[in-house]
Amino acid sequence: MSHTGAPAISLQPDIAILNRLRAIQPLLLSLVGLVAAVVMFAWWFPALGRALPDGWQLMKFNTALGMALCSLSLHLSGRGGRRRMRGAALAALLTVMLALSALGMHAWGGGLGLETLFAGDAESSRPGLMSLQTASYLLLAAVVALLIRQRKSRFSSLADALTGVLLTTCLVVLAGYVFGAARLFGQEAEVRTSPHTLACMLILAFVAVARRSEYGYFSVIVALGLGSKMARMLAPVALLLPFLLAYIAAHGAARGLMASPYALALSTTLTSLVFFLLVVLMARRINELENDLRDLSLKDELTGLFNRRGCYLLGEQSLRDARRARSTLSVLYFDLNHLKRVNDELGHDAGDRLLCEMVSVMKLGLRANDILARLGGDEFVAVIRGDLHESRRVVRRLRETARARAANSPLEQGVSFSVGSAASGEPGADTFDGLVRLADQRMYAQKQAFRRGLEPADDAAGPGLAMNG
Numbered sequence: 267m268s269h270t271g272a273p274a275i276s277l278q279p280d281i282a283i284l285n286r287l288r289a290i291q292p293l294l295l296s297l298v299g300l301v302a303a304v305v306m307f308a309w310w311f312p313a314l315g316r317a318l319p320d321g322w323q324l325m326k327f328n329t330a331l332g333m334a335l336c337s338l339s340l341h342l343s344g345r346g347g348r349r350r351m352r353g354a355a356l357a358a359l360l361t362v363m364l365a366l367s368a369l370g371m372h373a374w375g376g377g378l379g380l381e382t383l384f385a386g387d388a389e390s391s392r393p394g395l396m397s398l399q400t401a402s403y404l405l406l407a408a409v410v411a412l413l414i415r416q417r418k419s420r421f422s423s424l425a426d427a428l429t430g431v432l433l434t435t436c437l438v439v440l441a442g443y444v445f446g447a448a449r450l451f452g453q454e455a456e457v458r459t460s461p462h463t464l465a466c467m468l469i470l471a472f473v474a475v476a477r478r479s480e481y482g483y484f485s486v487i488v489a490l491g492l493g494s495k496m497a498r499m500l501a502p503v504a505l506l507l508p509f510l511l512a513y514i515a516a517h518g519a520a521r522g523l524m525a526s527p528y529a530l531a532l533s534t535t536l537t538s539l540v541f542f543l544l545v546v547l548m549a550r551r552i553n554e555l556e557n558d559l560r561d562l563s564l565k566d567e568l569t570g571l572f573n574r575r576g577c578y579l580l581g582e583q584s585l586r587d588a589r590r591a592r593s594t595l596s597v598l599y600f601d602l603n604h605l606k607r608v609n610d611e612l613g614h615d616a617g618d619r620l621l622c623e624m625v626s627v628m629k630l631g632l633r634a635n636d637i638l639a640r641l642g643g644d645e646f647v648a649v650i651r652g653d654l655h656e657s658r659r660v661v662r663r664l665r666e667t668a669r670a671r672a673a674n675s676p677l678e679q680g681v682s683f684s685v686g687s688a689a690s691g692e693p694g695a696d697t698f699d700g701l702v703r704l705a706d707q708r709m710y711a712q713k714q715a716f717r718r719g720l721e722p723a724d725d726a727a728g729p730g731l732a733m734n735g
């Protein structure tokens with residue numbers, strides 16, 4: 267949270283993504299409703315069943331009803347209204363009862379009497395009974411649907427945790443399906459999850475995650491921050507790529523293209539490699555971000571020089587180094603002349619150009635390892651190795667450079683500034699801040715003289731220097 271109490275900008279949701287997710291949900295839920303309705307009608311009307319592709323019967327009537335109710339519940343809870351919310355809760359509760367009934371039947375051979383509402387598949391070992399994994403999934407999905415709009419408190423965390431478990435269940439069932447592990451959850455092969463049931467499961471889990479991203483922990487997926495953008499980009503890769511690689515390996519082995527241990531070794535190596543690349547990618551991006559943040563906090567945007575914070579950070583370190591090396595450090599404090607006039611008469615852009623021209627003059631006249639900073643407005647600082655004689659030489663060089671480059675300045679006579687300098691070891695310059703203050707005072711004295719129309723010689727009036735071009 268920022269000090270204003272509002273969430274930091276990077277944690278705020280990306281409205282465009284939220285809107286896209288909201289727009290797609292009714293479509294997806296209708297698709298689940300349609301599949302469920304077709305299957306339910308096919309159980310009722312055998313003629314319709316015969317017209318459907320083989321395998322539709324793998325979705326039991328109760329499963330189809332549970333999916334339809336779950337999708338209805340998520341649909342109704344999507345938007346306001348107490349009546350809609352009551353309808354959503356009722357649909358979710360009915361799903362809970364259907365699922366509990368089936369689970370009871372699997373666990374101890376007796377349910378709530380709802381476990382086989384339409385047992386048209388008499389030849390199956392358990393006619394009309396949904397599989398254990400489907401019943402577990404529907405129970406979870408229904409509870410998530412009941413809690414889907416929880417914003418605060420423990421219930422919001424519970425809703426997020428259960429959504430995570432729901433997603434995990436989907437992945438387990440998907441893995442069971444892709445790799446033919448029909449006995450996952452201890453099931454017989456004939457009560458395995460059908461592709462259309464799996465599709466409905468994945469869609470409902472996706473909608474649950476999308477909905478939770480508006481309220482709880484999953485909001486990280488839709489936030490504006492760079493981390494969220496990265497998550498949106500990498501999550502599909504992280505979730506699906508291991509499946510794809512393992513699937514290719516398993517099928518390669520099944521078709522005799524490669525012995526099974528080799529296929530396993532290859533897919534594991536590729537998966538490790540891909541995840542390693544993802545980690546490297548993330549590390550690079552985070553480092554770049556850290557660099558940008560450091561630049562933002564230590565540098566001045568207009569000129570690219572260090573700002574006050576950067577100047578003090580490096581200046582204090584340089585002063586410590588200079589003391590250890592028994593050398594002298596000097597600070598030159600510059601104040602541009604006429605910036606206000608240039609702003610007023612020629613515009614703010616011309617004022618900015620004058621500031622940038624000052625930076626060019628400083629860069630040309632100073633060494634690459636000198637510290638250059640803009641403390642704010644039209645005030646600049648240079649931290650150099652050397653005493654006050656060296657400072658004077660630097661100022662003379664800068665003045666010449668400024669005159670030589672007059673054509674680049676919005677002012678006819680070129681960039682013009684007042685400057686004061688102070689060297690370590692002088693009284694009152696024990697600390698870096700002391701050095702800056704002393705140089706500033708001397709600059710100010712010279713500025714006053716300049717305003718009175720005086721033009722002091724480089725070494726007149728002690729260490730303070732002023733020049734106007």
Ligand SMILES: Nc1nc2c(ncn2[C@@H]2O[C@H](COP(=O)(O)OP(=O)(O)OP(=O)(O)O)[C@@H](O)[C@H]2O)c(=O)[nH]1
Pocket residue numbers: 568601602603604605606607609613614615616617618621642643644
């Ligand atoms: N264009 C521009 N102007 C700025 C920027 N930062 C501060 N200023 C303006 O710079 C002016 C600085 O004020 P002064 O120090 O009185 O300006 P000056 O004309 O140089 O006055 P003297 O120092 O007496 O010569 C103010 O008008 C500020 O609004 C900036 O980033 N760009």
